[in-house]
Amino acid sequence: MLLALRNIQKRFGGVVALRRGDLEVQAGEVHLLLGENGAGKSTLMKVVAGMIGRDGGEMLWQGRPADFRSPKEAAANGIAMVHQESLLAPHLTVAENIFLGREERLPMGWVRRRRMAEQAARLIAEHGFPLDAGWRVERLSPAGKQLVEICRAIQHGSSLLIFDEPTSSLSESESQAVFRIVGALRERKMGVIYITHRLQELRSVGDRVTILRDGETVHTGPLAGLGTDRIIQHMVGREVTAIYRREPLTPGAELMRVRGLSRRPLVKDISFTLRAGEIVGLAGLVGAGRTELCDTLFGIHPPDGGTVEVEGRAIRVKSPREAVAAGIALIPEDRQKNGLAKALPVGYNMTMASLDSLSRFGFLRHGAERQRAGEFIARLRIRVDSPRQLAGRLSGGNQQKVVISKWLARGARVFLFDEPTRGIDVGAKVEVFEVMDQLARSGAAILMVSSELPELLQVADRILVMRHGRITADIPGRTTQEEIMRHAALDDGNLKGEVIQE
Amino acid sequence: MIQRLLPFLTLIALFVALSIASPHFLTNTNLSSVVRQTAVINIMALGMTLIIIAGGIDLSVGAILAFGGLMGTMAMERGYPIPAGIFIGAFAGMLWGVVNGFLATRLNINPFIVTLGTMGIARGLTLIVSNGLPVHQIPQRFSFLGEGNLLGVPFVLWIVMACALAVHVILEHTRLGRYAYAIGSNPDAAYYAGIPVTFHTTAVYAIGGLLTGLAGMVEASRLMTGQPTAGQGYELQAIAAVVIGGGSLRGGEGSVIGTLIGAFIMGLLSNGSDLLGISPYLQQAIIGAVIILVVWVDELRRRKMSR
Numbered sequence: 037m038l039l040a041l042r043n044i045q046k047r048f049g050g051v052v053a054l055r056r057g058d059l060e061v062q063a064g065e066v067h068l069l070l071g072e073n074g075a076g077k078s079t080l081m082k083v084v085a086g087m088i089g090r091d092g093g094e095m096l097w098q099g100r101p102a103d104f105r106s107p108k109e110a111a112a113n114g115i116a117m118v119h120q121e122s123l124l125a126p127h128l129t130v131a132e133n134i135f136l137g138r139e140e141r142l143p144m145g146w147v148r149r150r151r152m153a154e155q156a157a158r159l160i161a162e163h164g165f166p167l168d169a170g171w172r173v174e175r176l177s178p179a180g181k182q183l184v185e186i187c188r189a190i191q192h193g194s195s196l197l198i199f200d201e202p203t204s205s206l207s208e209s210e211s212q213a214v215f216r217i218v219g220a221l222r223e224r225k226m227g228v229i230y231i232t233h234r235l236q237e238l239r240s241v242g243d244r245v246t247i248l249r250d251g252e253t254v255h256t257g258p259l260a261g262l263g264t265d266r267i268i269q270h271m272v273g274r275e276v277t278a279i280y281r282r283e284p285l286t287p288g289a290e291l292m293r294v295r296g297l298s299r300r301p302l303v304k305d306i307s308f309t310l311r312a313g314e315i316v317g318l319a320g321l322v323g324a325g326r327t328e329l330c331d332t333l334f335g336i337h338p339p340d341g342g343t344v345e346v347e348g349r350a351i352r353v354k355s356p357r358e359a360v361a362a363g364i365a366l367i368p369e370d371r372q373k374n375g376l377a378k379a380l381p382v383g384y385n386m387t388m389a390s391l392d393s394l395s396r397f398g399f400l401r402h403g404a405e406r407q408r409a410g411e412f413i414a415r416l417r418i419r420v421d422s423p424r425q426l427a428g429r430l431s432g433g434n435q436q437k438v439v440i441s442k443w444l445a446r447g448a449r450v451f452l453f454d455e456p457t458r459g460i461d462v463g464a465k466v467e468v469f470e471v472m473d474q475l476a477r478s479g480a481a482i483l484m485v486s487s488e489l490p491e492l493l494q495v496a497d498r499i500l501v502m503r504h505g506r507i508t509a510d511i512p513g514r515t516t517q518e519e520i521m522r523h524a525a526l527d528d529g530n531l532k533g534e535v536i537q538e
Numbered sequence: 539m540i541q542r543l544l545p546f547l548t549l550i551a552l553f554v555a556l557s558i559a560s561p562h563f564l565t566n567t568n569l570s571s572v573v574r575q576t577a578v579i580n581i582m583a584l585g586m587t588l589i590i591i592a593g594g595i596d597l598s599v600g601a602i603l604a605f606g607g608l609m610g611t612m613a614m615e616r617g618y619p620i621p622a623g624i625f626i627g628a629f630a631g632m633l634w635g636v637v638n639g640f641l642a643t644r645l646n647i648n649p650f651i652v653t654l655g656t657m658g659i660a661r662g663l664t665l666i667v668s669n670g671l672p673v674h675q676i677p678q679r680f681s682f683l684g685e686g687n688l689l690g691v692p693f694v695l696w697i698v699m700a701c702a703l704a705v706h707v708i709l710e711h712t713r714l715g716r717y718a719y720a721i722g723s724n725p726d727a728a729y730y731a732g733i734p735v736t737f738h739t740t741a742v743y744a745i746g747g748l749l750t751g752l753a754g755m756v757e758a759s760r761l762m763t764g765q766p767t768a769g770q771g772y773e774l775q776a777i778a779a780v781v782i783g784g785g786s787l788r789g790g791e792g793s794v795i796g797t798l799i800g801a802f803i804m805g806l807l808s809n810g811s812d813l814l815g816i817s818p819y820l821q822q823a824i825i826g827a828v829i830i831l832v833v834w835v836d837e838l839r840r841r842k843m844s845r
Contacts, residue, residue: 399712
């Protein structure tokens with residue numbers, strides 16, 4: 037037994053994060069750790085990696101009781117963690133980041149830069165990553181940064197590696213590369229703990245599985261023979277169907293027409309139309325320009341050329357203000373950064389974009405504002421105690437609904453959903469889809485970016501595929517992942533272009 | 539919750555402690571002198587509250603105070619009526635606020651640097667215009683602004699209350715105030731929501747400048763001179779008042795009542811030091827230490843909240 041955790045407990049102030057965390061990992065196995073957001077997965081792993089202390093329970097490391105007081109101590113004992121969020125120094129090079137905190141030093145603190153660069157280059161070549169040891173990390177896309185994190189962890193010669201959602205920002209081909217690495221680590225008799233949200237990737241990597249719910253280990257056992265429905269049931273604690281089926285509508289009038297839209301370097305000559313009642317999926321690899329297209333339509337990066345019409349009227353969008361005025365709404369990829377004021381009440385967030393209609397001579401009409409917030413809380417079934425609750429305290433799914441309400445309150449007609457289900461629980465995903473369906477039924481047009489092809493296939497009426505900033509396919513109706521990937525896939529040998537973000 | 543009440547409890551504790559420590563504290567003369575001394579910082583701090591809530595900071599308020607005070611008193615020296623002088627002083631302050639807002643938003647320079655720069659520029663201009671000499675030829679009745687009484691209460695207290703009410707209404711009942719919270723809490727989200735961030739940020743700095751200019755006139759009235767070197771170090775006190783009152787230098791948090799309490803805590807600290815014979819040089823050091831302490835406590839609270 038490599039690692040055994042028994043009855044681990046952890047509370048933060050009054051909040052119990054872990055009630056009873058049990059986990060056993062053998063050498064040479066890939067152990068999946070599953071659970072909804074807030075189930076305690078990351079907390080449990082932080083305890084193992086020495087990032088936080090535990091309040092109770094027992095931890096055995098290679099058969100001996102262990103209590104790591106810092107990540108450094110855990111690392112010295114052979115435990116390394118690949119983080120979900122990038123914890124890299126952006127101004128340093130790939131090599132410098134790989135060796136950050138454990139630089140090879142001569143006496144007097146002299147750092148052996150060239151030697152580290154060589155070792156990093158060897159490590160990168162060994163695993164066939166599309167990276168260069170000399171690149172500065174700030175130039176890398178999220179996917180590229182993730183690869184550096186992985187290098188950092190495996191460089192250290194650890195015997196247990198913890199992956200915290202390593203593929204959440206990776207494209208399909210990069211995810212495959214990560215799975216290959218995980219497989220290679222298993223061959224070398226290392227233990228791997230792998231946290232993930234993406235159920236469909238489980239089968240290709242895992243040996244055994246442990247499921248957490250509300251801070252408790254509710255299931256542990258081999259992955260073979262455990263159906264996806266059973267897994268979800270353990271995670272959610274009730275029966276939920278992961279499969280969402282949407283009744284397609286007959287599309288109505290044309291709401292948005294885009295012709296020849298360009299914005300260097302990632303949006304090139306884009307043309308498409310959106311109709312009322314239509315949900316159009318936008319597929320493509322990371323770095324294909326999907327988010328950039330949404331940002332251009334919304335005025336965050338004004339276009340270099342091309343035309344956009346909304347409801348037949350040509351609009352020129354130079355900032356989000358003009359986009360909002362034209363009835364366009366963006367539900368951004370990074371909800372926390374661009375969509376929510378987390379320290380403000382839910383109600384403030386909901387009415388943030390529509391205060392013009394909720395005020396008279398610059399004075400707020402509090403009654404009308406409260407009423408509107410209450411209306412959307414009921415309509416979207418947002419779970420809050422009151423509109424005064426701070427938005428940062430809500431779960432991912434409810435936060436997403438608050439962002440959506442902001443645009444409903446404004447009366448937007450064209451919705452750009454950029455990765456609407458990222459970081460959202462299985463159960464809440466379906467609710468987000470239902471809200472999108474409601475929107476479509478009430479006559480809105482929706483463009484939905486998603487890296488999760490099964491989701492797009494479930495929700496979208498029509499799928500646009502982007503590659504290298506261009507739309508390469510417009511696939512109506514039912515299609516398959518293979519068909520989409522055929523249009524999205526990169527030409528071989530061009531993977532380096534994928535990792536760099538200008 | 540205890541954190542929210544902390545400033546208020548501190549104020550009461552300070553009040554009780556000083557009542558016990560010095561027999562001269564609980565007297566009419568002393569208390570009204572505390573009110574008068576605090577008024578200038580109070581008015582500035584109310585403007586600073588808006589600015590800090592909107593995620594900004596203004597280091598130039600001390601210099602703006604001197605500039606406004608000088609402009610107003612020079613106008614009166616040239617024969618303008620007293621109300622016109624007060625208006626000119628406040629308006630001059632507002633112009634500096636507009637400059638600060640413009641530089642911070644349009645040119646996208648960090649407000650810390652912008653106002654550090656305008657602090658120097660405003661102070662320099664004040665000294666150039668005045669030749670470094672104070673303005674003395676001021677109508678006698680102008681002293682009413684800083685030293686007069688109305689209904690048995692120092693007149694400045696009425697001014698402070700009126701400003702407090704105005705800022706409270708702006709924050710809680712106007713679109714501008716709501717936008718200030720939104721911009722301060724998450725400028726990106728505010729921009730993505732289509733809020734005219736540039737305009738409203740500039741407006742917030744302008745109101746801050748206006749109040750600072752008004753504070754400059756109160757200061758001039760109390761000294762009965764237009765002093766080009768007035769207000770040095772006041773920015774520290776104004777920022778301290780806001781932060782002690784629960785304002786967060788990360789933006790999105792702060793309140794009028796908190797700032798009033800913060801300003802009175804500062805006032806009592808300085809009055810108490812005077813009564814107890816503590817050196818004014820040491821007082822400066824104490825204020826600096828208090829700012830660091832309060833921000834540190836706020837940081838601890840935040841860390842606890844976000845786990």
